[in-house]
Amino acid sequence: MERYETPDLRVTLYKNGTSIRDIANEKVKDEDQDEPKREDVDDPFYLYDLGDVVTKDKLWAKLLPNVEVFFAVKSNPDPVIIRLLIGLGKSFDCASKKEIKMVLDLGASADRIIFAHPYKQESHLRFAKEKGVRLMTFDTAEELQKVKRVHPKAQLVLRIRYDDSTATFKYGSKFGCRGEEVRPLLEIAKKLGLDVVGISFHVGSESSNPQIFRDAIRFTRPLFDIGTSLGFNMKLLDLGGGFPGRLYPKATFDKFADVITRALDEHFPASSGVRIIAEPGTFHTRSAGYLVANVIAKRVNKVDINERRERVSDGDEPFIWIYYLNVGVFSGLNGKLFDPEYFDLPEPLHEPLRNRDLKPSTIFGPTCDSNDVIMANCMLPELDTGEFVLFHDMGGYTATCACDFNGFSLPPTWYIAPKEIRLVLEKTFPAQ
Structure with missing residues (x-):
């Protein structure tokens, strides 16, 4: 396959119509691959499709043209992804000194960053001040005192609590103030001489309810009026994250975009002068990521009759097929610890699932930890x-949450892209 190479990037370019399975098979059998280095030919690896990221960004621009993207770096801090998004004109949601430094070092300007962690380590806050990062969130009086002491010229965004009950990951127990706390907090900010510029919320990740954005946007409207009545120039609304990013989401992005557009038109029309931003993360990158892993061992266990009554229906196999992969919950599949459906079943690389008979199966990761269970009681060939x-949908909260526990190294990453975005790559990663 054709490649685009610079000192900072090596991308395999594929023709329109080429499947990910075809590309992965080429990578598995290609003995000439030397960057990134796999120690052994059966080691696992990630594939990141940069074309998918570009496609997602175009979809956002089409359906939510008036909502600025501040990409959530925590979801995928891969430097190639970050540089691509900088080249596409995106801004960034950073939660720590390290994330801020990385984004700045890769070429973003300080005014394209929101320090979107309500509770900031003081040295991190001082670093933000030194680098000119002013936009940041808060939700307590104590944080206001810290900002006054360390970064009094900050532009503050009050984070409120508005959880979606359908979201897999909810944040209200950790972040966000309640509605009745808004006025007292804004009054304290006013007394301290701080600059509050807007309101933010986060409905939660893996949401399946687009209407939650309508409700949250409507809830924030009178909060802006409170801020304005106290003399603040309330000019920014941050919609947070929670947008679907997987290949086959429960609710498609166009449904979210339609609800958000209608709610903004009603409560924050263009004439209001309020700047609208959001912090998508997995929306841009989750479906761009793939993980190729190797079956390092297998065994077939006979299922105890009592256990069988619970796990396998009458007429099914009285056995369970157990597989051990060279990746697990510690090396990228940790989402399974919180949500059994966070990832779909892996597919045999050389042929689709539908072409083979299915067996009751369990998949373990490679470590000695008994909790390293990727899939339990599933049906696989x-x-x-x-x-x-x-594995599909491996571009969000995978490699960023992984570690090399038990000596199993993190999988390296190869980048792929359709030939159609070569001009985008040349602009973002110019050859020297």
């Missing part, structure tokens, strides 16, 4: 030791 499998 019989796999062979040494066979490769492909």
Whole structure:
């Protein structure tokens, strides 16, 4: 396959119509791959499709043209992804000194960053001041005192609590003030001489309810009026994250965009002068990521009759096929610890799932930890030791949350892109 290479990037370019399975199979058998380095030919690896990121960004611009993107760096701090998004004109949601430094070092300007952590380590806040990062969130009086002491010229955004009950990951127990706390907090900010410029919320990640954005936007409207009555120039609304990013989401992005557009038109029309931003993360990157792993061992256990009554229906196999992969919950699949449906079943790399008979199966990761369970009591085709499998939706909160526990190294990343975005790559990653 054709490649685009610079000192900072090596991308395999594929033709329109080429499948990810075809590309992954080429990577598995291509012995000439030397960057990034895999120690052994059966080691796992990530594939990031940069074209998918570009496609998602175009979709956002089409459906939410008046909502500025501040990409949530925590979801995928891959430097190639960050540089691509900088080239696409995006801004960034950073939660720490390290994230701020990385984004700045990769070429973003300080005015394209929101320090979107309500509770900031003082040295991190001091770093933000030194680098000119002013926009940041808060939700307590104590944080206001800290900002007054360390970064009094900050532009503050009050984070409120507005959880979606359908979201897999809810944040209200940790972040955000309640409605009745808004006026007292704004009054304290006024007394301290601080500059509050807007309101933010986060409905939660993996939301399946687009209407929650309508409700949250409507809830914030009178809060802006409170701020204005106290003399603040309330000019920014931050919609947070929670936008669907997987290949087959429960609710599609166009449904979210439609609800948000209608709510903004009603409560924050263009004539209001309020700047609208959001902090998507997995929306831009989750479906761009793939993980290729190897079956390093297998065994077949006979299921105890009492256990079988609970796990396998009458007429099914009295056995369970158990597989061990060279990746697990510590090396990128940690989402399974919080949500059993966070990832779909892996597919055999050399042929689709539908082409083989399914067996009751459990998949373990490679570590010695008994909690390293990728999939329990699922239906898979019989796999062979040494066979490769492909995971989808691996571009968000995967590698960023991984570690090398038990000595199993983190999988390296290869970048791929359709030939159609070569001009985008040349502009963002110019050859020297």
